[in-house]
Amino acid sequence: MRDSMQSAGGSSLRRVPKQERSRERIDDILKVSMELIGEKGIDAVTMKEIASLSGGPIASVYQYFPNKSAIIAMLHERYVEEVRGIIVGHIPQISTAEDALDATDVLFDLYYTRMREKPSTQDLLNAIQADKALADRDITETRFQADLFFEITKRFVSEQLWENYARTLFLMFHMAAATLRLALMVTEDEAAKIVAQFKSIVRAQSTYYFKGSFPASL
Known part of the structure; x- marks a missing residue:
């Protein structure tokens, strides 16, 4: 099903993960982002907060997502x-x-x-x-x-x-x-x-x- 996303505009990732650990990191970032969106609204969510609550440095977020819009x-x-x-x-x-x-x-x-x-x-x-x-x-x-x-x-x-x-x-x-x-x-x-x-x-x-x-x- 992921391949089918190309018809809707392609992947939003800056770098496509090749290892399971990297894919899990992306999943953690997305999960935390969605939870924060539900709690605070999108405008109030920051990349720094996403990084902190998803258990990694902010560099590891920017490694895959250039900005909040990409998330x-x-x-x-x-x-x-x-x-x-x-x-x-x-x-x-x-x-x-x-x-x-x-x-x-x-x-x-x-x-x-x-x-x-x-x-x-x-x-x-x-x-x-x-x-x-x-x-x-x-x-x-x-x-x-x-x-x-x-x-x-x-x-x-x-x-x-x-x-x-x-x-x-x-x-x-x-x-x-x-x-x-x-x-x-x-x-x-x-x-x-x-x-x-x-x-x-x-x-x-x-x-x-x-x-x-x-x-x-x-």
Whole structure:
């Protein structure tokens, strides 16, 4: 899966580790960075603090990461790997249009659960959006994920609608992330209603493409 990251902009490391000890050092740096982001927010985290809490001199951090932005980029790559794993692990099971409809709910719920379990991801994603280069990489990854879903499900859609369907998927995947960020910023009761509403919209759009009409309940 790490090789697949090249499609999202390549590795953020200054020097690629060849020894297990070096890879473990990078993992320690990233783990501490994510914990600090969750506790203090990205702006308050310093390279010196990351080095101190990850058990090594600051030179060992700069050896792999030229700055904090590079650490954020690497954390984003790890996050992308995890999200891709969720998608790749479920879309091959789709064999009918109904499976595809259910998959949109399942994928969203898995993603939402992951975000709730790791709230520091919210701060990470906000930082990604604030950085032009990283935001562009995030959009590229969103497009890649939407294309994966399109290739598996386009057989349920009339060929003349493929272009519109692909564009709709790209929009839905992008809005899924935005919806979850919003859901994490409000009360759990309101979050549940927002999530339910978004899932209803996605199911309605998908039903239109798969069956030629919107659900009767709408």
